[in-house]
Amino acid sequence: KQEVTQIPAALSVPEGENLVLNCSFTDSAIYNLQWFRQDPGKGLTSLLLIQSSQREQTSGRLNASLDKSSGRSTLYIAASQPGDSATYLCAVDYGGATNKLIFGTGTLLAVQP
Amino acid sequence: ETGVTQTPRHLVMGMTNKKSLKCEQHLGHNAMYWYKQSAKKPLELMFVYSLEERVENNSVPSRFSPECPNSSHLFLHLHTLQPEDSALYLCASSHETGTANTGELFFGEGSRLTVL
Numbered sequence: 001k002q003e004v005t006q007i008p009a010a011l012s013v014p015e016g017e018n019l020v021l022n023c024s025f026t027d028s029a030i031y032n033l034q035w036f037r038q039d040p041g042k043g044l045t046s047l048l049l050i051q052s053s054q055r056e057q058t059s060g061r062l063n064a065s066l067d068k069s070s071g072r073s074t075l076y077i078a079a080s081q082p083g084d085s086a087t088y089l090c091a092v093d094y095g096g097a098t099n100k101l102i103f104g105t106g107t108l109l110a111v112q113p
Numbered sequence: 114e115t116g117v118t119q120t121p122r123h124l125v126m127g128m129t130n131k132k133s134l135k136c137e138q139h140l141g142h143n144a145m146y147w148y149k150q151s152a153k154k155p156l157e158l159m160f161v162y163s164l165e166e167r168v169e170n171n172s173v174p175s176r177f178s179p180e181c182p183n184s185s186h187l188f189l190h191l192h193t194l195q196p197e198d199s200a201l202y203l204c205a206s207s208h209e210t211g212t213a214n215t216g217e218l219f220f221g222e223g224s225r226l227t228v229l
Binding site: 004032034036041042043044045046049089091101102103104105 | 115117156205216223225
């Protein structure tokens with residue numbers, strides 16, 4: 001069964017700290033992996049998309065890595081800010097005719113000022 | 114602004130009501146999706162439309178009925194719902210279709226549904 005797990009479920013850090021969010025998946029035959037941000041009561045905003053042939057992607061203070069062989073991805077946030085507080089979700093795309101993404105349950109991040 | 118617009122943002126309905134959720138995308142994408150997000154659970158894929166044809170129905174109860182009249186619009190018709198159907202319903206779109214990978218997924222703000 002294809003499953004995606006995110007650890008930790010919640011994380012609280014002081015402003016300015018660098019942090020890492022983890023995502024693991026059981027089936028390594030992926031097309032790509034996406035990281036999303038979700039603010040309370042809102043939809044999901046795409047942060048980074050890593051294709052299966054890539055090792056990492058960067059956007060501003062965010063860096064996402066992908067290790068298919070170990071079934072892991074990490075989202076690194078540098079110099080965290082209170083505005084980074086949100087739920088971060090990873091989703092794994094296994095492709096196929098149904099265009100299906102498998103989502104993790106997310107990590108709730110709180111950055112304290 | 115993601116280019117995917119959902120209405121209404123909030124909906125309260127009784128178990129015998131009929132209502133519809135609407136989604137519109139302005140991105141020129143080929144595929145549109147309905148997801149259900151319940152508290153403490155991962156997002157659940159409900160329906161996928163590719164080029165206006167339904168390609169996936171994840172064993173969703175018939176009280177949820179999707180409609181995709183064209184590649185820019187997607188509806189979710191609701192009828193005789195149960196209280197456990199209360200959730201955030203998210204619409205999304207992507208460029209890729211068929212056997213290609215999904216590509217980057219763009220979500221709307223969601224419709225918060227409460228069934229009394």
